[in-house]
Amino acid sequence: MVTLAQVARHAGVSPSTVSYVISGKRSISQETRLRVERSIAELGYHPHAGARALASNRSNVIALMIPLRTDMFVPVMMEIAIAITTTARRYGHDVLLLTSEEGPSAVKRIAASGLADAVILMDVELEDERIPLLRQTGAAAALIGLPADPSGLTCVDLDFEATGALAADHLADLGHREVALIGAAESVYRRHTGFAERTLAGFRQQAAARGLSHLHRPCGAGHEAASGTISRILQERPHTTGFVVQNEAALPHLLGQLRQSGRAVPEDVSVVAICPDEVALHSAPQLTSVSIPAQEMGRRAVELLMAQAGGEDTSGLTLLRPTLTMRESSGPAAAAP
Amino acid sequence: MVTLAQVARHAGVSPSTVSYVISGKRSISQETRLRVERSIAELGYHPHAGARALASNRSNVIALMIPLRTDMFVPVMMEIAIAITTTARRYGHDVLLLTSEEGPSAVKRIAASGLADAVILMDVELEDERIPLLRQTGAAAALIGLPADPSGLTCVDLDFEATGALAADHLADLGHREVALIGAAESVYRRHTGFAERTLAGFRQQAAARGLSHLHRPCGAGHEAASGTISRILQERPHTTGFVVQNEAALPHLLGQLRQSGRAVPEDVSVVAICPDEVALHSAPQLTSVSIPAQEMGRRAVELLMAQAGGEDTSGLTLLRPTLTMRESSGPAAAAP
DNA sequence: AGACATTGTCGAAGCGCTTCACCAGGGGCG
DNA sequence: CGCCCCTGGTGAAGCGCTTCGACAATGTCT
Numbered sequence A, B: 001m002v003t004l005a006q007v008a009r010h011a012g013v014s015p016s017t018v019s020y021v022i023s024g025k026r027s028i029s030q031e032t033r034l035r036v037e038r039s040i041a042e043l044g045y046h047p048h049a050g051a052r053a054l055a056s057n058r059s060n061v062i063a064l065m066i067p068l069r070t071d072m073f074v075p076v077m078m079e080i081a082i083a084i085t086t087t088a089r090r091y092g093h094d095v096l097l098l099t100s101e102e103g104p105s106a107v108k109r110i111a112a113s114g115l116a117d118a119v120i121l122m123d124v125e126l127e128d129e130r131i132p133l134l135r136q137t138g139a140a141a142a143l144i145g146l147p148a149d150p151s152g153l154t155c156v157d158l159d160f161e162a163t164g165a166l167a168a169d170h171l172a173d174l175g176h177r178e179v180a181l182i183g184a185a186e187s188v189y190r191r192h193t194g195f196a197e198r199t200l201a202g203f204r205q206q207a208a209a210r211g212l213s214h215l216h217r218p219c220g221a222g223h224e225a226a227s228g229t230i231s232r233i234l235q236e237r238p239h240t241t242g243f244v245v246q247n248e249a250a251l252p253h254l255l256g257q258l259r260q261s262g263r264a265v266p267e268d269v270s271v272v273a274i275c276p277d278e279v280a281l282h283s284a285p286q287l288t289s290v291s292i293p294a295q296e297m298g299r300r301a302v303e304l305l306m307a308q309a310g311g312e313d314t315s316g317l318t319l320l321r322p323t324l325t326m327r328e329s330s331g332p333a334a335a336a337p
Numbered sequence C: 001a002g003a004c005a006t007t008g009t010c011g012a013a014g015c016g017c018t019t020c021a022c023c024a025g026g027g028g029c030g
Numbered sequence D: 001c002g003c004c005c006c007t008g009g010t011g012a013a014g015c016g017c018t019t020c021g022a023c024a025a026t027g028t029c030t
Helices: A004-011 A015-023 A030-043 A050-056 A074-090 A105-113 A132-135 A159-172 A186-190 A194-209 A224-235 A248-260 A277-282 A294-309 B004-011 B015-021 B030-043 B049-056 B076-090 B104-114 B130-137 B160-173 B186-190 B194-209 B224-234 B248-260 B279-280 B294-309
Strands: A059-067 A094-099 A118-121 A139-142 A154-160 A178-182 A215-219 A240-247 A269-272 A288-290 A315-322 B062-067 B094-099 B117-122 B142-143 B154-158 B176-184 B213-217 B242-245 B271-276 B288-290 B316-320
Touching: A015 A030, A050 B049, A059 A074, A059 A105, A074 A094, A074 A294, A074 B076, A094 A105, A094 B076, A094 B104, A105 A118, A105 A132, A105 B242, A118 A132, A118 A159, A118 A294, A132 B288, A139 A294, A154 A294, A159 A178, A159 A194, A159 A240, A159 A269, A159 A288, A178 A194, A186 A194, A186 B030, A194 A215, A194 A315, A215 A224, A224 B279, A240 A248, A248 B248, A277 A288, A294 A315, A294 B030, B004 B015, B004 B030, B015 B030, B015 B142, B062 B076, B076 B094, B076 B294, B094 B104, B094 B117, B104 B117, B104 B130, B117 B130, B142 B160, B154 B160, B154 B194, B154 B294, B160 B176, B160 B194, B160 B242, B160 B271, B160 B288, B176 B194, B176 B224, B176 B248, B186 B194, B194 B213, B194 B271, B213 B224, B224 B248, B242 B248, B248 B271, B279 B288, B294 B316
Parallel strands: A059 A094, A059 A118, A118 A139, A139 A154, A154 A315, A178 A215, A178 A240, A240 A269, A269 A288, B062 B094, B062 B117, B117 B142, B142 B154, B154 B316, B176 B213, B176 B242, B242 B271, B271 B288
Antiparallel strands: A094 B094
């Protein structure tokens, strides 16, 4: 293993000089810097992470807590995780993966052991158990999602209220009068995950404002759940012509079921999905959708953490503006028969 | 921050004693052990990870390299990643997430910096760039997937040859004579990812052995690709009655397309999927499938790494036996008209 | 009873790095 | 000209832990 001392000897300088070349915390003459950098490259030196963490009291690691749940859309989680990792690398940080299996105490362990110097929480619930611990340990943190009381916390999320409203507006603009929101699994609502409730709130409010008669139904994953939900809605409100779907796992089944019930998309009914663009593009017909900016959410979370490390106060909400892309699944409401 | 020295003072022993209590590397009297353990709990002590890594030259971290690609089935990756993380925790280890964006040199960086003391590689290609580096640095490693030359490496994977054969056998047993394998995206084959080619080989060989006329087509994600693939197969070989599908992303679209072409499942055609049980159960009809034991793959990889750390030679292939579960999507071949 | 293991504890060295305090050598300034 | 203040470099302390060797205090065997 190559150490800093060896690099120093090789370059004919003192260890501290090498350290300062690497960290850039002191001005170094052009000449010595180059000499040192050449030695580093030549010897293939990489600083020892542990030693660095010990001496500097910072580990350059971000801990990422992901949920174990399966009722969330996994690819979105993954996309966020990957965006976090690549952004972190850009700042010279690595990412430690924590699952919620270990329980909320993982927060304490990580903070106390100095394994990471910041935490990103995904899939935040309204009353999340981890948040009191976070406040107590005073660890640097960013949340993806909104808890009930976000005061003093750094939060990043899509503006789901605006998302629900945007979808309702789109359908209203197209002349639809009866609309339905097909949401996430019931367990998600029971858990009081913020995004689902916020979407619903935004949707309801805007639908009411636009004079739409509206309906909301949760929907589990899988064919059974999806077709059951659709047929119950159609039975209850046969004149529903606008659907907003916030449930990627059920999407193909919902479309299939609509087709089977004799409704053509978009001629008879319109569908607006809340999903990643990729999913919208891979459906048939391609879906009008409000996209979930997974990459940006991950990137922003890391950037906020880095600003926080630099002493900035980053607390507050960063709500990303939703954008709706019209594709083939929505169109003017059919004239009443 | 609580240090080991503080614990020692609190318990009235020397720091080394506390260390030995924690590591268990020396015998300690019942009495002192209890006293120390109480102090640890009382003070809420957690060893500093960096200091520990520096002194012991082991970080208790496993690096997990996951691919950035989107043509693999993401939920399976995630399931493996989660299984790895929870198993690692059981051994007192944490998991560092690396994406392939950083390139193969990430392997070198991690090994040299002592950030992790073992690496798990996912999505291994037949001629993987990371493998030479792995051999060169001599880092402890486990691969999920098989490279072309696995000699000296510790590999874990589903036995995909047996998987292909098993699916062919199942269809043959049911009396089907013309079968087709609908595989992963073409890019996966072009990249020479082992699992796709091995499934194909096993399928071909067993189909030939059982006297089946067989066909293979890659298939991209999304509706377009799926329905195109199906209709081309049906056009080319209209009497195909058995389908093996190794492409989760295309699965719902394929089923839809079959229905649309007037083929009932399982009355007219049988479908065997190679996918996680969850996907098979959420389809309609529920799919006969060979499951992908994602959890076990992750678990085994970690266990092998731990054995390796204990000095065992774990090199060689660990191929998990595939199991086929018959559900609603396969049945006896229809008698020829 | 003496020699010899065994057991439980301690002290100190040192892992590789950062960072503080210090110093030498030039300017620029009044 | 003397002063101070930059700039670029060094030395050494110390971060919190592991681990080796030393050493009492026991027990065990002839």
